Amino acid sequence: MARPRTPLLDRQRIVQTALRLVDEAGDLTMPALAGALKVSPSALYHHVTGRAEIVALMRAELVRVIGERSLWDRPWDDALRGWARAYREAFAAHPGIIRLLATAPLAEPFMHEVYERAVVTLEAAGFAREEVMGVITALESFILGSALDLVAPAVMVDAVDRAATPRLADALAAVPAGRHRADQAFEVGLAALIAGYRVLLTGDRGPGAVAGHPISDQA
Template identity: 25%
Template structure:
């Protein structure tokens, strides 16, 4: 389970920050030397470079060149900061016009856009968003992505569920890819070297009579992927099956359910 979650701060204060609404209680006093956007941009850069755990208020204050206590005049704490960070990267996502293309092309494009987001900002896949940051970036993203399901015949509830289904798949694929990359980074061996070192021992303990399917399929998959797990191939296979599943639902919505008629 992710250790980081959105929606952890005071809702009213967080929404004011997300929408850059002025705080009437802070109108007096000296003009701040930094903007809230500066703070958020620095926090994103820190998370991109070192991960979310590295984004402490002290480290962020050092990155932007202010005293730690000064930072709290911009944002109350990390809970609100996390919402601001996510909303900012959502706002920066490209939103090309895919009108005129098939729904499968549109949905595949939105999936790839989110995959690109997680590649650029791996920490974002670690954040649980059950209480999403309701800022302009998220709402623009949601509005754009819902349109991928135009002309599918899905009602509003099914359209929202279909989008969630796609985004959950992409998030899971991104986390699996990040874990595989971390294993390669933290290990002294490449995948090929690891299998070469463990292959002889594995050959001794694997009983082809006891595990015939596992041995056969594992060998075939490993040879095809040159590894036990290949993130790109897993993503492409999963996305194709996901689109096939949505196609069955969309066909039903367009044509209506068909009865299974048998002779009595």
């Protein structure tokens, strides 16, 4: 029997199929991936060590399109805006992967390098070391929610009774149509986050604030 001219399986094909499966099912198993590729599960292990490596490869595929190293050469606020926008678009293309990646530890050296550049930029801008990871994590949490909002139904608040909630009805009527709704919400939220981060830099956190905690929980 003649061999196929192109390999039946390679790492790129595995990653692309895994992304499709996660988009459809929100999870990934080796048997399901093997079935989608029409190979035996053992065949996958000739190319990858297991599920953890596939998750890492999917993360690498997304990070590849998030931006160049030069992104972090910009002023900190411009860098965060650029990162947030690219990050959101990348995850919006594969919304099913958000839960999977958000709960998988960042063990890959290439991800450590991404965060290293972010930390260097933020510390150089004057953010306190103990607050830098909080700045990054808060931004990422917002980005992931915004990515899901991009693929949410066009109308998330429906069947509003204008007589009972007239102000809500008017506010909803003022929302832009289509993708513009999600884009507007994202840009409003991003501007608010950046403004809040500037407060961290100036130290003007308001009454009762303590270092590392903008709003104190003490009486």
